[in-house]
Amino acid sequence: MSNTKTIEAFFSPEKAAVIGASNKKGSVGYTIFENLKKSKTKKVFPINPKYKKIQGVKAFSSIQKIKEKIDLAVIVVPAIVVPASLEECMKAKVKAVIIVSAGFSEIGEKKLTNQIESLIKKYPNTRVMGPNCVGVTDSFTGVDTTFFERSRMKTPKKGNLSFISQSGALGSMILDWVATQEFGVNKFCSYGNAMDVDEADLLEYFGNDKQTKVITMYLEGARDGRKFFEVAKRVSKKKPIIILKGSRNEETQKAAASHTGSLAGSSKVYEAVFHQSGIIEADDLLDLFNIAKILEKEPLPKGNRVQIITNGGGFGIVTADQIISNGLKLSKLSKESIKNLKNIMPTDSTISNPMDLRGDADIPRYKVAIESALRDKNVDVVMVLVLFNLPTIEVKKLMSLKQARAKASKPTIVCAIGSDYTEKYMDTIEKAGFTTFNYPSVAAKAVKAMVSYAKFLKKN
Amino acid sequence: MSNTKTIEAFFSPEKAAVIGASNKKGSVGYTIFENLKKSKTKKVFPINPKYKKIQGVKAFSSIQKIKEKIDLAVIVVPAIVVPASLEECMKAKVKAVIIVSAGFSEIGEKKLTNQIESLIKKYPNTRVMGPNCVGVTDSFTGVDTTFFERSRMKTPKKGNLSFISQSGALGSMILDWVATQEFGVNKFCSYGNAMDVDEADLLEYFGNDKQTKVITMYLEGARDGRKFFEVAKRVSKKKPIIILKGSRNEETQKAAASHTGSLAGSSKVYEAVFHQSGIIEADDLLDLFNIAKILEKEPLPKGNRVQIITNGGGFGIVTADQIISNGLKLSKLSKESIKNLKNIMPTDSTISNPMDLRGDADIPRYKVAIESALRDKNVDVVMVLVLFNLPTIEVKKLMSLKQARAKASKPTIVCAIGSDYTEKYMDTIEKAGFTTFNYPSVAAKAVKAMVSYAKFLKKN
Incomplete structure (x- = not known):
């Protein structure tokens, strides 16, 4: 299956499940399940052995108890039980799994991280986003796995601009600011530790996505430089890619290593890669979206x-x-x-x-x-x-x-x-x-x- | 009399006159007289032989008919009668005259320009601002000789920032924008063709003005480079001067020549002068006031x-x-x-x-x-x-x-x-x-x- 096809399930699932869905208002498991219920996803199943019903919907003790084929599962359980939950999803042939839970490589944790890595290798037909991520929003399907406090921020208008942010918090801040602007957002994704789905996969997906006219990105460091370069070269021939590169200096590269665990790499190498692959580098947050705006609207x-x-x-x-x-x-x-x-x-x-x-x-x-x-x-x-x-x-x-x-x-x-x-x-x-x-x-x-x-x- | 003392009358007159004051709503002569009446200026006399009363106030046919000593006269009559009006002011020992009227060197007019020049030499005790200028605003005395359409713009808050703009229109646009910001303006001045009072005089005045903490400036070219440099060196030791230099390139220097008639001069020379005299050069409108804001508020x-x-x-x-x-x-x-x-x-x-x-x-x-x-x-x-x-x-x-x-x-x-x-x-x-x-x-x-x-x- 093409990369694009497998990523599609993250944004446009027909059937979804939330593992760790909750009745506790304000909790991440509550918010994500509530948001998905409101989306165009046909069926959303709450998974939590503690409850019979969650937000009025019949709850399941495990994803394997559901007879229907699930496209997207969102995992919000504690880190320690994530590998088991993930394996259940994989056995149930779920197409796409978002692991929102944190507590893995970003804090130096090794055992659970290795378990997830083995599972990803063992079940290549399930694509995994995260762990330690806020996941996706899609303004057309209404899918939204982010758990930002809604009273503290606004949602951008619908539009043709998609945004990939390596940092979930920075991404949320920017989306809130974009809501004050006249241009709209199509899809957003923050992919966390990138153990499977990474920036290059998303770039390729947005490159093929008809609703995305311009791709914007906050990137500290690519997980796989060569893959990223190859994909970027292809995609930027089809539509513009504008990147705000975080950690452009030796000193900030250290900060990035402890932030997203990314090897930011020499800024000169990135500059060369950006130039050769037609990527537009923005100097600042202010420029990132102003450049995107003009490219979206003007010939x-x-x-x-x-x-x-x-x-x-x-x-x-x-x-x-x-x-x-x-x-x-x-x-x-x-x-x-x-x-x-x-x-x-x-x-x-x-x-x-x-x-x-x-x-x-x-x-x-x-x-x-x-x-x-x-x-x-x-x-x-x-x-x-x-x-x-x-x-x-x-x-x-x-x-x-x-x-x-x-x-x-x-x-x-x-x-x-x-x-x-x-x-x-x-x-x-x-x-x-x-x-x-x-x-x-x-x-x-x-x-x-x-x-x-x-x-x-x-x-x- | 010191330069500062003579400039004072433009901003804080006790008695003022408007030559060309009018009863015609919306006209420049109407607006300026109306604005001055609202200021803290103790007495404001309308001068216009066509009227007995202007906006309810007894009108005079000539400034020489007024028995009291006038500090500030604003001239808004057609160019052709400006020299005669100016000479009357000078004979009446008016301290400061603002010539709002246009139609002089900025359109290549020579005869009237030369007449004004001779008068300035003959009567050095009267300071002249303009012609072809919008004059001054003072947020503390309320003096305001600008004639911008009030329904189309806002007035900035009172503050400690003063602003000198070689361009009246650009100045008005900026003042309107500043009204949306959290910092306030003390005094504003746009001095037009600078036949007498020029940027250096104003810089020196603001340098000594206790209400001005930070000086901002839009400058295309100084009338007298050496004088400007000498004054700037002295003033910037007392308070910061931030300048947005217009026409920084050969091509835009031509445009400046036909805009304010200023010899913009090589941008390298200006850069050197700015550097030596401690002037902070802003790259853009956005920076001009952001730099001013931080210097006004922070140690x-x-x-x-x-x-x-x-x-x-x-x-x-x-x-x-x-x-x-x-x-x-x-x-x-x-x-x-x-x-x-x-x-x-x-x-x-x-x-x-x-x-x-x-x-x-x-x-x-x-x-x-x-x-x-x-x-x-x-x-x-x-x-x-x-x-x-x-x-x-x-x-x-x-x-x-x-x-x-x-x-x-x-x-x-x-x-x-x-x-x-x-x-x-x-x-x-x-x-x-x-x-x-x-x-x-x-x-x-x-x-x-x-x-x-x-x-x-x-x-x-």
């Missing part, structure tokens, strides 16, 4: 020539500085575009880059400018800056830009900073289909990443 | 050794990577601190940097860790990371950290990212006196700026 640019359009001279200059310092180029408009633009601009204007539409620019003037830049062969990316507080910006006409956007075969992004008034109209701009950013530096970094990914695809 | 560090304290291993690693890539060092705790910390930590813990308090850390454990780091001679800066969504973080106990903070003679900052729940408790953390950041990269850059400013002060 790929043909080159690195950016046209800035603005109603504020200073804002244009600050942005142009960021464009240049990120290795991008300011485009030079064609004669035809300049001629077009002269018609709509005050007579004393010079049409340049940044293209300063002046403080009295209205939305129709913006529209002509954006459309000219989109048509111009010398322009690869259009970056529109708006000072919404200038009185001639008629916000009622904002949606008219939707037509310009709809025709766009080039990345067209909008930057603005301000308080409530500006934020409100940035939401409108998003609804008109544009990708928005506040800070020019963040936008420029995202465009840079996009340009280099487009370049990689051209070469490969 | 200066003695060195560059940062101790990270966290309840999430991955978050600690990501932050440590940023600390190192910004040229800072991870501190090595003293034996005494380690001994202290061992008492409060699970037995199998290793105390290191990042100091991982584990996922089950509560606020009392954080408190001991923060206090140990604050006492430790090997630590210069304490960076506290919190995953608020972990269940043992008892938010009710957050305010107990206030005591630790109150004793702190070292910068102590808190980083967290999340949605509503986290943001709410970050507000509490701020109220307990800590400076907060979302992104580790932004925090690390701010700490780096702070460390380099402290180093400059030690040497100078």
Whole structure:
């Protein structure tokens, strides 16, 4: 069976079981069973010899007592009984097992770890995730094996971005933050000690997953460098992979060793691997998802020539500085575009880059400018800056830009900073289909990443 | 009279006049007169021969008709009559004149520009700001000569940060954004064509202004490089100056020439000047105010050794990577601190940097860790990371950290990212006196700026 096929059961099981399901509100066994019941999974069985019923559902003393074929089992029992529970799952031919329980290699435990290792070798048809992991969420099937405190965090919108995090806690923090953003998440996975299913398996799965358009990842160190490299090379030809690499320095590599037990390896080796396999490396949490956002929403640019359009001279200059310092180029408009633009601009204007539409620019003037830049062969990316507080910006006409956007075969992004008034109209701009950013530096970094990914695809 | 004394009248006039005041709602002359009436300025006179009363106040046909001594006059008449209005002010011995009107050197106009230049030379006792400027705001005196559309933006809180912007529009956009932040603004000034009062005069004034603790600036090019350098050297010994330099590249220098008419000059020359005079250069709008915020709120560090304290291993690693890539060092705790910390930590813990308090850390454990780091001679800066969504973080106990903070003679900052729940408790953390950041990269850059400013002060 292909790797992708075997991973599928973690996200879209028809029948699932929770070993260690509980009636104790707030416990991990309670939360996971409750969450799975709410999902689209057809049947979810609670396994716990202590109970006859769990949350109103008939409980079983063992998975082997269930007559039906189980796709996914989630194990939340104490470490000491994990090997026995796992073997029962394997004997029952469960396709996928998530071991949430901790207390294995991450604390230096050897005996139980070895037992699990032997079982994985003995029963290769059952795929195992963990131990010591929070497992998966899938916004379409509703499967959710994470046990984060719901009152303390939000769930992201549905979207086309999938996220693999080597750290469960960091992953949960990021998902909570993503819930405040305009982009949505498709699938999330934190795979813990990676004794069987590892980052490369997940990468390959997301690479083949039609609902995933962009893959984001927090990685401290790959379990199997070569496997990871091979898979990444294949996958990044199909869709972009953006990685925030944790432990990029000798000192933090030590910290990573005691955190996820991963051999982080030289950051130079990773940089080379990332470069060769077309992986986009994010510098920070902030960049990770901003790069993902632009790649999810925008068409790929043909080159690195950016046209800035603005109603504020200073804002244009600050942005142009960021464009240049990120290795991008300011485009030079064609004669035809300049001629077009002269018609709509005050007579004393010079049409340049940044293209300063002046403080009295209205939305129709913006529209002509954006459309000219989109048509111009010398322009690869259009970056529109708006000072919404200038009185001639008629916000009622904002949606008219939707037509310009709809025709766009080039990345067209909008930057603005301000308080409530500006934020409100940035939401409108998003609804008109544009990708928005506040800070020019963040936008420029995202465009840079996009340009280099487009370049990689051209070469490969 | 000292430069500082003469600039004072722009911000704290006892008596003011608006030449070109108007009854036409929404006009610049209306808005500025209305704003000044609301300020603490004792008397404000409207000047306009067309009206008998303006907004209910007796109007004068000329400033010379007023028997009282005027400190500040704001000119908002058409360019063609600006020289005559200005001369009347000068003859009436007005201390400070702001020429809001545009239509001079910024559009290549020469005749009127030369007339103003001659008047400035002839009457050196009147200081002139502008033309083509939005003037000043002062959050304490309430003086506000800007004419931004109030319904489209917010006003920042009162604070200790002053802001000089060569671009009026960019300045207004930034002020609107600052209104969403937790730090406040003291004075703002955008000085337009700088025919008399320039960036160096304002820098010197803010340097002597007791209400200004930190000076921020958007600068495309100084009018008089040498004067600016001399003043900056003196002022930065007293308080930090943070500059976002617009037009850092040859291409954007051309744009700056047509925007503010400034000779931006080689960015290498500026870099050298900034370095020698202790000016902190911000890379972007985002950094400009984050650096200002940390310098306003935190004591200066003695060195560059940062101790990270966290309840999430991955978050600690990501932050440590940023600390190192910004040229800072991870501190090595003293034996005494380690001994202290061992008492409060699970037995199998290793105390290191990042100091991982584990996922089950509560606020009392954080408190001991923060206090140990604050006492430790090997630590210069304490960076506290919190995953608020972990269940043992008892938010009710957050305010107990206030005591630790109150004793702190070292910068102590808190980083967290999340949605509503986290943001709410970050507000509490701020109220307990800590400076907060979302992104580790932004925090690390701010700490780096702070460390380099402290180093400059030690040497100078």
